[in-house]
Amino acid sequence: MRPQASSSSEYYGSPAGTAGFAAVMVEHHRTPGFVKVVVEQGWADQRLLDSMYTEVLNWGDRDDAFFSYTFCEAIGWKPESSSRSSG
Numbered sequence: 001m002r003p004q005a006s007s008s009s010e011y012y013g014s015p016a017g018t019a020g021f022a023a024v025m026v027e028h029h030r031t032p033g034f035v036k037v038v039v040e041q042g043w044a045d046q047r048l049l050d051s052m053y054t055e056v057l058n059w060g061d062r063d064d065a066f067f068s069y070t071f072c073e074a075i076g077w078k079p080e081s082s083s084r085s086s087g
Contacts, residue, residue: 003076011068021067022060026053 012021028034030053038044044052059065 001076001078003074005072005074007070007072009068009070011066013066013068015061015063015065018062018065018067019057019060022056022065026056029053 012018029049035046035049038049039046
């Protein structure tokens with residue numbers, strides 16, 4: 001096995017950055033496919049989702065808002081078999 005791994009991060013710490021990130025998150029979470037799954041699974045109703053959207057946007061406008069996340073990536077290659085079948 002030949003593995004390779006990496007890690008990277010993304011962050012938002014300025015008012016413009018967090019406001020933009022909050023807007024993108026709300027836009028994504030308002031898509032019909034997302035809302036359908038959330039409501040059908042009973043995780044939230046539309047009223048709760050709407051209040052969450054408002055709070056996320058409010059958070060994004062705060063001067064002390066900060067968001068960061070880390071990505072971890074790994075891949076491995078399986079060695080080729082030394083015995084190949086012919087034909």
